[in-house]
Amino acid sequence: MKVTVNGEPLEIEQPISVQELLVVAKAEQPEYVTVQLNGEFVDHAGFASTTVKDGDTVEFLYFMGGGAR
Amino acid sequence: MSKLTNEQLERYSRHIILRQVGGKGQEKLLGGKVLVIGTGGLGAPAAMYLAAAGVGKIGLVDFDVVDLSNLQRQIIHQTADVGKPKIQSGKETINAMNPDVEVHTYNELVTSANIRDIIRDQDYDFIIDGTDNFPAKFLINDACVFENKPFTHAGIIRFQGQLMTYVPGQGPCYRCVFPTMPPKDAVPTCRQAGVLGVMGGIIGTLQATEALKYILGIGDLLTGYLLTFDALKMNFRKVKIHRNPKCAVCGDAPTITELIDYEQPACDLRKH
Numbered sequence: 001m002k003v004t005v006n007g008e009p010l011e012i013e014q015p016i017s018v019q020e021l022l023v024v025a026k027a028e029q030p031e032y033v034t035v036q037l038n039g040e041f042v043d044h045a046g047f048a049s050t051t052v053k054d055g056d057t058v059e060f061l062y063f064m065g066g067g068a069r
Numbered sequence: 070m071s072k073l074t075n076e077q078l079e080r081y082s083r084h085i086i087l088r089q090v091g092g093k094g095q096e097k098l099l100g101g102k103v104l105v106i107g108t109g110g111l112g113a114p115a116a117m118y119l120a121a122a123g124v125g126k127i128g129l130v131d132f133d134v135v136d137l138s139n140l141q142r143q144i145i146h147q148t149a150d151v152g153k154p155k156i157q158s159g160k161e162t163i164n165a166m167n168p169d170v171e172v173h174t175y176n177e178l179v180t181s182a183n184i185r186d187i188i189r190d191q192d193y194d195f196i197i198d199g200t201d202n203f204p205a206k207f208l209i210n211d212a213c214v215f216e217n218k219p220f221t222h223a224g225i226i227r228f229q230g231q232l233m234t235y236v237p238g239q240g241p242c243y244r245c246v247f248p249t250m251p252p253k254d255a256v257p258t259c260r261q262a263g264v265l266g267v268m269g270g271i272i273g274t275l276q277a278t279e280a281l282k283y284i285l286g287i288g289d290l291l292t293g294y295l296l297t298f299d300a301l302k303m304n305f306r307k308v309k310i311h312r313n314p315k316c317a318v319c320g321d322a323p324t325i326t327e328l329i330d331y332e333q334p335a336c337d338l339r340k341h
C-alpha cells in the first residue's frame with residue numbers, strides 16, 4: 001500500500017499507527033512533530049491509536065526556531 | 070493622504086507601474102506601519118525590503134549588539150557596526166536607504182510585560198516575527214492573537230525554512246499547529262545547528278512580501294498554510310493547515326488568556 005508523507009510517496013506493507021509511521025518515515029525528533037493525517041491534526045496522545053491506511057496523506061510539521069542571532 | 074512628490078514618483082516608479090499597486094498602493098505603503106521583532110537573519114532582509122518599498126513606519130525590536138558572526142547573514146549590519154546595538158545599526162542602514170521611512174526602535178527583549186505596549190506604540194498594522202527562539206515565538210503569537218494583529222511567523226535552520234501568516238479571524242495561529250513549546254534545548258537553534266546565510270534572505274524576504282501584500286490588500290496570504298522550503302532540494306511546499314478549535318489561545322474555549330514568559334534557553338541569552 002502507498003501513503004504520501006510530506007508530499008513524497010512511501011510504500012508500506014500494511015496499515016500502521018502514526019507512531020510507527022514516524023519511525024518508518026524517519027521523522028526527526030518524533031516527540032516534537034505535529035502530525036496531520038488527511039488534513040486533520042492528530043493529538044500526540046493519539047499517535048499510537050491512529051491508523052494510517054492505503055492512500056492516506058500525512059504531513060509531519062517541524063519546529064523551526066532560528067532567525068535572529 | 071498627500072500626493073506623491075516627484076521624487077517619490079521616481080523612486081517608486083517600478084511599484085507604481087504595477088496595476089495591483091499604482092500610486093494609490095504606494096500611498097498605502099507610505100502610510101503603512103510594520104513592526105519587525107528581531108533584526109537578525111530574518112528581520113534584517115525583511116526590514117531592508119520594507120524600507121526600500123517605502124513602508125512609512127518601521128519598528129525594530131532587538132536587545133542584542135552586532136557580533137562578527139552575525140554578518141554572514143544579517144545584511145542590515147556592516148563590519149563597522151560590530152559592537153553596536155542592532156536596532157541602532159538597523160536604523161542607520163534604513164535611514165541611509167530611504168529618508169521616507171520613520172524608524173522606531175525598541176532596545177528590549179520582548180516579554181509579557183512589554184510586547185503589547187510595543188505593538189500599541191505606533192498601532193502597527195502588521196508584525197514580523199524574526200526571532201530565533203521559541204519563548205519569543207509563542208509570546209509574539211499569543212500577543213498578536215490578544216491584540217488582534219496579523220503577523221507572519223518564520224523559522225530557519227540549516228538549509229530549511231518555514232513561514233505562515235496569521236490574520237485574526239481568518240485562519241490558524243501558530244499555536245494551532247504547535248500547541249506547546251518544546252523543552253529547553255530540545256530543538257536546535259541556528260547557533261547550535263548552523264544555517265546557510267541566504268536562508269534568512271529567502272524566508273525573511275517572503276515575510277516582507279506578506280507584509281506588503283497585507284498593506285496593499287492584494288493576493289493571497291499564507292493564512293491557513295505553512296510554507297516549507299528545502300534549499301538542498303530547492304523545493305517549496307504549501308501545507309494546508311486548519312484552525313484548531315481546541316487551540317489554547319485562539320480556539321473555541323481558550324485556556325491561555327494571559328501572556329506567558331517561558332524560560333529562555335540559556336544558550337540564547339548569553340551575551341557575546
Ligand SMILES: [Zn+2]
Nearest residue numbers: 242245316319
Ligand atoms: Zn490557534
